[in-house]
Every structure is written in structure tokens, then in C-alpha cells.
Amino acid sequence: MSVSASVSAAASVQTICPPLPVLGRDVTVPLVTGGEVTYAALDYAASAPALQRVWDDVAAYAPYYGSVHRGAGYLSQLSTDLFENARRTVAEFLDCRPDDQLVFTRSTTDSLNLLAAALPADCQVFVFETEHHASLLPWTNAQVTYLNAPRTPRQAVETLERALADRDPYGPALVCVTGASNVTGELWPVRELAAAAHAHGARIVLDAAQLAPHHPVSVQDLDVDWIAFSGHKLYAPFGSGVLAGRADWLREAEPYLAGGGASRKVSRREDGGVDVEWHESAARHEAGSPNVIGAYSIASACKALTEAGFDTLVARERYLIEKVREGLAEVPEVRVLSLFGDDAPRVGVISFVVDGWNSSHFAAALSAEYGIGVRDGLFCAHPLVRTLLGSDAQAQGECGAPEAAPGEKSLNAIRVSFGAGTPDEHVERFVNAVRELVTDGARWNYRTEDGRCVPDTSA
């Protein structure tokens, strides 16, 4: 089917499937040029707005909030049930195996650091250089092989197979791979990579931070050993994340944090020391008072997305993706960044550069003159963005810090990202704004302040 045919096919889905209600949909922001507009949140890949349903569920629970796994009181019992039910709901959402463990963490970064801390001795880790830093960096205790950026999904599988073929076949090994790139939105061939890993006796963890909010994910169908994602990208911004998967490495590892909740029995020894028996369940890695609202909000989001139906959500998102891609394709100065090419399946995450524009300047103008929130920078995936830009951009210091001087040639990129709560008008405004900025230029002057490009309001 041609792109326009697929857009019109998807358009009929779109008319019967409005965006899901999210918080902030009526928030207005001031424009530097005067007046106000409703804010167009097009930075879902960083943090998505909360689903109204999630907010309502949390508000309904809030008066009943109590301690988890600790109190004898009614509300404590209720909160404990809610927390453990949330664990079951999320495991169901991910289609985990019956004997998998699901640990509530703070985020994807936390989940992957937990797994890194649970690696068996002498574990080899294989990770593509294209990963988000959360997947690229936690493996400091392992022997890591960084794989070069592939240019096709097939090449990704072949690159991994070659690397695994050279490894010590008897030692433990882990492959870490993203489901959908936080830079290009492109889907990675997770099932094929999992098959390659398993064929060589390695395990695989899926970074689903950008996949789970956009696509149904089945741990069993993809045959991944672990999966990690964050609540705040899945419309549940209450500080929780998830690591789910095989119990053995988690059970055998030292607790991620030592403390109450993780310990089953603590006793003084005769020599004056302390003996600890740690839990073998997920509680082993959930020391301290659990974030029950965070866990509950993730479960609520999982239910809301499932009830909305991923078929319709995916179809609607595809329609928005094509609207943006077609709009950007009409502006010759725009170059969309891609590893796998135009036909690669993708989620609603699109990065690009504009000839003659510094990306920070462009993003600042989108915000100040059009009320559109996007992100600029290297998106915590420095090696990938540098490869895609073909530039020698130097390390940018803090995550997302921009090359700031307005008018300079771009050494970083602009990312627009959207999802289940995005109305058509937001992407239409974005496409029109890109066209206008490129054709007419910015209507305001900008300057650099604290490393960021901001409207100059001093005149």
C-alpha cells in the first residue's frame, strides 16, 4: 500500500478513535509574539502526559493510601493487596511466563542497573552502540562488547550472531537491546535477536521504554528473558518502573538495596555480627517502603491501554506518523534521521535536523512562537546521534545539553514524539510551524542563557 493510501486507510480508523484523554490537554502557554495557545506536548519520548484515567484511579485510591507489607490496619492491608495486584496486572500486560519475577523499580534506568548488579560472575554483555545510555552504560561489572550500528534489521541480527559466535560458549552472557529507538522510533528485530542470543546460549533483556507505550509487548512471544520500562513514558508519571523476567539470576544476586522489606530474617550472631536471610521473591530487590502509587498507576495505565485496544492505538499513531513524515518530506531543508530507512516500522518518535539551523534555536522557536514542546540535543544516545548526523559533535556534558549558539550549523538534532493522547491539531501545528520557520525564519531574536537557547526579551 502506498503511503497516502495507508494514511487514508488509517484516517478512517482515526475518525472513530479519538486521542485518549490526558492531563494538560487544555493547558495554555504564552507565545513570545503575543497571545496564548494550548500547549502541544510533542515530547512523549521523554515523558508522556498522564492519562486522565490513571490520574482518576490514583485520586480515587489516595484517601485509602497506606503502608505496604507492614501494617496490620485495614488501609495497610488494602494497599498491600493493591500493590500485589498491580504486579499481577503488569505481568499480564507484558504476557510474562508464570514463573517470571516482576520487580517494581524507579525507572528503566533503575531496572537495567538492577539487572547489571545481578549478573552472574564473568558474564559477557553484548550491546549495540545505538542504545540509549540507560542500556549502554550500566554493565560496568561485566566484560562488554559494543556492537557497531547496523544499517538494516538483518545486519543487526548478523552482527550479533558474529559477536556471539566468538564468545566463550560456556560462560554466562547477556544481550541488551532496545525495542524501539528513542532517536529514530524504528523498531528493532527483537524476536530474531532473542533467537540469535538463545542459539548461542546467551540471554537477552529488552529495553521497552519506547516500545511498551506504543505497541503490545509479549515477553513470551518475543522470547526475551527480561524486559524493562518506565511508568512516566507509559502515561503513569508517579516514579515507578518495571523489571520483569527470569527469576534465577535475580534470586541468586545480592539484594539491589539492603534493608527492610528485602530481608526475611535478621539475627545477631554470637560473634556480635548479623546474619540475614533475604527474600527470594521480587521483594529481595524492593527494599524500603514500596512506591505503591507508582505501581498502581502503571497497572492503571496498562489496563487503560489494553481496554482502548492496541490495534486502534497503533493505527491512529501510524496515521500521525505519516502526517508528520509527509509534512517533513515536503521541506527540502529537513533531514529525518534513520538507521533502517523509510520503510522501517516505527513508533511516534522522529528526529531530524534542518539545514542552516541550530537545532536548539529551532526547538526554542517552536516553543516560544508556536507553543510546541519538542526536545533538542543528543537524546542520551550520543554515539547513535553522532553516527546519524555524521558529525564529530563532542560530548555535550549533561544529558540533552544543546549546542546553543543560534545560527550555527547543527551538531545536535530535534526530536518530535507523540502517542495515544496526541490530537491531530498538535502534529498539524508542528508541520506548519516547521514549514513557516524554514520559509520565513524565526520572528523573534534568541540568545544563549545557561547553555540553552531562549527568546531574547531584553529589547
Ligand SMILES: Cc1ncc(COP(=O)(O)O)c(C=O)c1O
Ligand atoms: C530507549 C530508552 N531506554 C531507557 C530510557 C531511560 O528511561 P528512564 O529515564 O525512565 O530511566 C529511555 C529514556 O528516554 C529510553 O528512551
